[in-house]
Amino acid sequence: MRILAVDDDQSIRELLPLILADAGITDVTVAGSSQEALSVIFEQDEPFDCFLLDIQMPGENGIQLCSAIRKLPDYQRAPIIMLTAMHAKSFIDEAFAAGATDYATKPFDVSELCARVRVAKFLSDEQRRVRKLTRVFAKPDQSDEKAPETGFADPRTIHGIKGLIPRQALSNYVSEVSRMGVKGCVFFALHIENGRNVFDKGSPAVFDNALRQIADAAMASPRLESVIMSYVGAGTFVCCSSAANLDAAERLEAEIQHALDDMDLTFDDGAPLEIEVAVGAPVAPSARRGLRLEDLEDLALEAALARVKEKHAARGVEFLGRKMF
DSSP: EEEEESOHHHHHHHHHHHHHHHHTOEOOOOESSSHHHHHHHHSSSSSEEEEEEOOOSSSOHHHHHHHHHTTTGSSSSOOOEEEEEEOOOOHHHHHHHTTEEEEEEESOOOOHHHHHHHHHHHHHHHHHHHHHHHHHTTTTSSSSOOOOOOTSSOOOOOOSSSTOOHHHHHHHHHHHHHHHTTTEEEEEEEEEEEHHHHHHOOOHHHHHHHHHHHHHHHHHTTTSSEEEEEEEEEEEEEEEEEOOOOOOOOHHHHHHHHHHSSOOOOOOOOOOOOEEEEEOOOOOOOOSSSHHHHHHHHHHHHHHHHHHHHHHHHHTTTOGGGGGG
């Protein structure tokens, strides 16, 4: 795995290759600023597999650099680990919203940093495998392997929307805010009631566009502050917000639904594409450390399930059961 590490501190630039060698990674390039990093990136014949970015740097900081890297086609999925001595939650929110995959604090715990890099290597290797299969599949009769497919129940990564991050990144975000304490954080699920129909009837591009429009509508709500969200599959987003005024999920649901109703969305054949959403009541996690995303997902999904049941009962429509999730 090829890594680019960016830090304005020369001692850190000298230390990181030594630490990464403990994780079995020896192909490490270092840069002292965001500008130098971008120059190095553009000089490469083969893209880097992973980035380690210091947040606090003169000029363009690491969060801005992360955002710039995410705009480059070769790096929309590359693991990006932020490095910082800053412990304020606002920095964590901004970093993950800009596209960070993980977060490591200074002074470094060598074993922890190596573990995070090993996870990044696993993600990078898997992405390389998917790219290879995709290229091979574009040439018929070149391989017996099947092209990767994404089903309705699978998570999807939608690029280009600030705050909409992959599920693995959301898991890392939960771990980091849990380490700091979770005061003020609430989690909720945003579910597409007719998501299965949209997925089955539309092309992958249509479904991805629907997800993008829903995320845009949610992000635009004044009720959400510093929102981080991820599409976890089966028509469901799991969201985290620091907003203290997210006390009425039904109002947020109505705002998102109104925004979607005003959009002129269509299927591939031009037929109208109508989206119905349900927002579960927010879940305030306990203040204990060591929270897992899976636990919060379960709580948020149960709340969304209860909301869907409530809406079906109000319409006099039979609820089809949890299989819709």
